[in-house]
Amino acid sequence: MSEQKISQAVISRLPRYLRYLGDLKDEGVERISSHDLSIRMHVTASQIRQDFNHFGGFGQQGYGYNVNYLYDEIGKILGLDHKHTMVIIGAGNLGQALANYMNFERRGFIIKGIFDRREEVIGKPVRNLEIQDISKLESFIKDNEIEIAVLTLPKAGATEVSKILVGSGITAIWNFAHVDLELPDDVIVENVHLSESLMKLSYKLNQQKNRE
Amino acid sequence: MSEQKISQAVISRLPRYLRYLGDLKDEGVERISSHDLSIRMHVTASQIRQDFNHFGGFGQQGYGYNVNYLYDEIGKILGLDHKHTMVIIGAGNLGQALANYMNFERRGFIIKGIFDRREEVIGKPVRNLEIQDISKLESFIKDNEIEIAVLTLPKAGATEVSKILVGSGITAIWNFAHVDLELPDDVIVENVHLSESLMKLSYKLNQQKNRE
DNA sequence: TAGATTGTTAATCGATTAACAATC
DNA sequence: TAGATTGTTAATCGATTAACAATC
Numbered sequence: 001m002s003e004q005k006i007s008q009a010v011i012s013r014l015p016r017y018l019r020y021l022g023d024l025k026d027e028g029v030e031r032i033s034s035h036d037l038s039i040r041m042h043v044t045a046s047q048i049r050q051d052f053n054h055f056g057g058f059g060q061q062g063y064g065y066n067v068n069y070l071y072d073e074i075g076k077i078l079g080l081d082h083k084h085t086m087v088i089i090g091a092g093n094l095g096q097a098l099a100n101y102m103n104f105e106r107r108g109f110i111i112k113g114i115f116d117r118r119e120e121v122i123g124k125p126v127r128n129l130e131i132q133d134i135s136k137l138e139s140f141i142k143d144n145e146i147e148i149a150v151l152t153l154p155k156a157g158a159t160e161v162s163k164i165l166v167g168s169g170i171t172a173i174w175n176f177a178h179v180d181l182e183l184p185d186d187v188i189v190e191n192v193h194l195s196e197s198l199m200k201l202s203y204k205l206n207q208q209k210n211r212e
Numbered sequence: 213m214s215e216q217k218i219s220q221a222v223i224s225r226l227p228r229y230l231r232y233l234g235d236l237k238d239e240g241v242e243r244i245s246s247h248d249l250s251i252r253m254h255v256t257a258s259q260i261r262q263d264f265n266h267f268g269g270f271g272q273q274g275y276g277y278n279v280n281y282l283y284d285e286i287g288k289i290l291g292l293d294h295k296h297t298m299v300i301i302g303a304g305n306l307g308q309a310l311a312n313y314m315n316f317e318r319r320g321f322i323i324k325g326i327f328d329r330r331e332e333v334i335g336k337p338v339r340n341l342e343i344q345d346i347s348k349l350e351s352f353i354k355d356n357e358i359e360i361a362v363l364t365l366p367k368a369g370a371t372e373v374s375k376i377l378v379g380s381g382i383t384a385i386w387n388f389a390h391v392d393l394e395l396p397d398d399v400i401v402e403n404v405h406l407s408e409s410l411m412k413l414s415y416k417l418n419q420q421k422n423r424e
Numbered sequence: 425t426a427g428a429t430t431g432t433t434a435a436t437c438g439a440t441t442a443a444c445a446a447t448c
Numbered sequence: 449t450a451g452a453t454t455g456t457t458a459a460t461c462g463a464t465t466a467a468c469a470a471t472c
Binding site for chain 4: 436440447
Binding site for chain 1: 438439440441442443446447448
């Protein structure tokens with residue numbers, strides 16, 4: 001379906017399209033033109049059509065796009081038509097917050113285990129799971145065919161654990177630790193650096209102050 | 213200092229530069245050339261020099277960049293030389309996780325209050341604070357000169373609260389709710405859409421599967 | 425002074441926008 | 449058929465990379 005390399009910029013926009021299409025579905029809207037969608041989303045209609053055409057035409061001339069169909073197709077592109085297995089590594093506040101976040105489950109991201117190295121939290125219940133000792137991580141990943149590891153632990157720990165993960169054949173890492181992991185090319189990484197996001201906010205704050 | 217409009221792409225890279233410079237400081241490195249930094253960071257030396265030159269030259273021909281000086285300057289650009297006051301709105305798992313995250317405090321982002329609408333959590337302690345009733349939010353922001361509101365509550369609540377925030381003269385919103393807030397131009401927003409990040413991960417996962 | 429490396433201009437590349445023919 | 453709107457090509461814009469003169 002997707003032959004040529006699709007740019008990061010396009011991919012980054014897909015989840016947002018999906019969200020707006022979900023809203024349209026909820027409103028009972030059956031069809032939408034790129035023009036009307038562009039007004040809602042504050043982007044150009046041209047960009048919308050270009051983006052969708054990277055994956056083959058989803059629309060119909062003179063009609064526009066069928067909301068349900070387009071929603072499903074974008075979902076498929078994003079791999080949301082499959083279930084994905086995850087483990088959370090680092091059962092601190094953030095790890096537990098993610099474990100308890102229901103919406104991931106609803107999208108097919110199933111949390112199969114939660115791990116920590118700190119003895120005092122091992123055995124503690126989190127949602128329907130029990131925090132496990134990190135020493136069991138490697139075999140757990142293999143036995144349960146875990147695809148995604150979520151790293152919610154401090155910098156140093158993250159680097160260390162990432163080596164174990166690679167050894168146990170993990171496919172992807174969702175990294176919340178404030179470090180760039182050095183991994184083999186076939187391991188997928190997606191970083192969420194919260195402090196970088198906050199610094200961007202701070203930059204804009206500073207800009208505004210200087211303007212005054 | 214920064215006259216012309218600086219592109220979003222450049223700004224997004226600044227926190228990462230800061231991080232690497234911090235690491236260099238910790239290693240006791242005094243000076244670094246754009247070339248050596250480019251190798252560490254896996255970017256081009258050209259880009260590094262271009263980026264820094266948006267803010268005026270920080271380097272010296274034949275020498276490179278002084279690590280400490282550059283670190284401080286980028287910190288200033290990002291507004292990290294000032295303290296910033298924050299409130300967290302939504303005392304769920306994520307809100308509490310952020311409240312407990314010490315590193316923000318260390319960077320000068322001070323959490324002054326945490327709010328929720330749910331009666332059963334009001335009064336509960338979080339770190340050194342007590343969860344307050346959201347009805348007190350507006351006066352609290354005004355009385356304590358709060359700059360940043362962190363939104364860690366569900367979609368619907370976020371939209372509603374954002375109106376209160378605008379009314380109370382908030383400067384910036386760090387939005388974790390999965391919705392695009394419609395705000396006046398002078399209110400700064402920085403979004404963290406975790407589910408979009410996870411979908412990007414999922415996309416890459418899907419790509420790899422299709423390749424096999 | 426010679427060598428190194430920046431600051432900056434010019435060239436290239438890629439992404440966005442505009443335009444319009446194709447077609448429902 | 450006429451009108452609407454896509455799919456797609458072409459034009460523009462902006463960001464990245466390369467090159468090199470300036471200078472420490």
